[in-house]
Amino acid sequence: xxxxxxxxxxxxxxxxxxxxxxxxxxxxxxxxxxxxxxxxxxxxxxxxxxxxxxxxxxxxxxxxxxxxxxxxxxxxxxxxxxxxxxxxxxxxxxxxxxxxxx
Numbered sequence: 139x140x141x142x143x144x145x146x147x148x149x150x151x152x153x154x155x156x157x158x159x160x161x162x163x164x165x166x167x168x169x170x171x172x173x174x175x176x177x178x179x180x181x182x183x184x185x186x187x188x189x190x191x192x193x194x195x196x197x198x199x200x201x202x203x204x205x206x207x208x209x210x211x212x213x214x215x216x217x218x219x220x221x222x223x224x225x226x227x228x229x230x231x232x233x234x235x236x237x238x239x240x
Contacts, residue, residue, distance in 0.1 A: 162216055169211035173203055 171178070177198040184191045 162212065165212040165215040166208055169215065170204075170208040173207050173211070174198060 177195045180195040180198065181191055184194065186194070
């Protein structure tokens with residue numbers, strides 16, 4: 139029986155690791171946590187009863203904050219970061235040639 143739980147734990151751990159390593163899902167998780175930080179702090183660190191914590195935290199979660207805003211931010215991250223990296227690489231190309239004597 140203990141072996142069964144170890145296998146489940148290993149499976150969940152490997153799946154979680156793969157999800158976080160995925161660029162798009164990782165960006166969505168990052169943006170969701172950034173936007174909904176009050177929800178997590180209320181659930182974790184509030185000193186009231188669990189029912190009151192859930193009620194308080196429920197006020198922070200709306201459709202916009204749960205899906206729309208994190209989706210927009212994650213798409214922006216996935217599109218803008220490569221473009222910014224290309225601009226920086228292009229801007230550094232000429233100074234690097236000059237420093238190398240080319």
